[in-house]
Amino acid sequence: MLLELLFSVEQDFQFDAKRQRQGLQMMLENPSACILVAEAEGEVVGMCSGQTTISTAEGGAALLIEDVVVAGRWQGRKIGSELLNALRGWATDRGISRLQLLADRNNEKALEFYRKLGWQTTSLIALRHYTEVSR
Numbered sequence: 001m002l003l004e005l006l007f008s009v010e011q012d013f014q015f016d017a018k019r020q021r022q023g024l025q026m027m028l029e030n031p032s033a034c035i036l037v038a039e040a041e042g043e044v045v046g047m048c049s050g051q052t053t054i055s056t057a058e059g060g061a062a063l064l065i066e067d068v069v070v071a072g073r074w075q076g077r078k079i080g081s082e083l084l085n086a087l088r089g090w091a092t093d094r095g096i097s098r099l100q101l102l103a104d105r106n107n108e109k110a111l112e113f114y115r116k117l118g119w120q121t122t123s124l125i126a127l128r129h130y131t132e133v134s135r
Contacts, residue, residue, distance in 0.1 A: 035049040
């Protein structure tokens with residue numbers, strides 16, 4: 001599963017097939033979310049997903065990109081950039097002006113990929129807190 005590959009390089013998350021399937025199913029059922037995949041040679045070799053959120057800074061919707069992953073041997077073939085461009089088009093069609101994502105600060109390969117595509121770093125840091133029902 002591509003998410004297992006993604007979570008193997010992210011320090012803050014662990015792969016849990018049941019949870020990831022549940023999350024993907026919820027996104028598929030949500031009209032404000034989008035999951036895109038890339039296929040080659042009869043298999044899924046890349047995916048990205050995003051969901052809309054309301055931004056007070058933008059005064060409207062923003063897209064939170066949740067996952068971006070391309071299988072190892074398919075990296076470097078513009079699959080990731082094509083997926084992100086398609087997701088940007090999905091957002092643009094819905095009047096969404098800002099896309100945002102989180103990336104592991106130690107994943108230099110991913111950070112360089114995003115920089116080459118014109119993504120900008122911000123001064124913000126991500127914080128999280130779990131509720132009693134989340135675990």
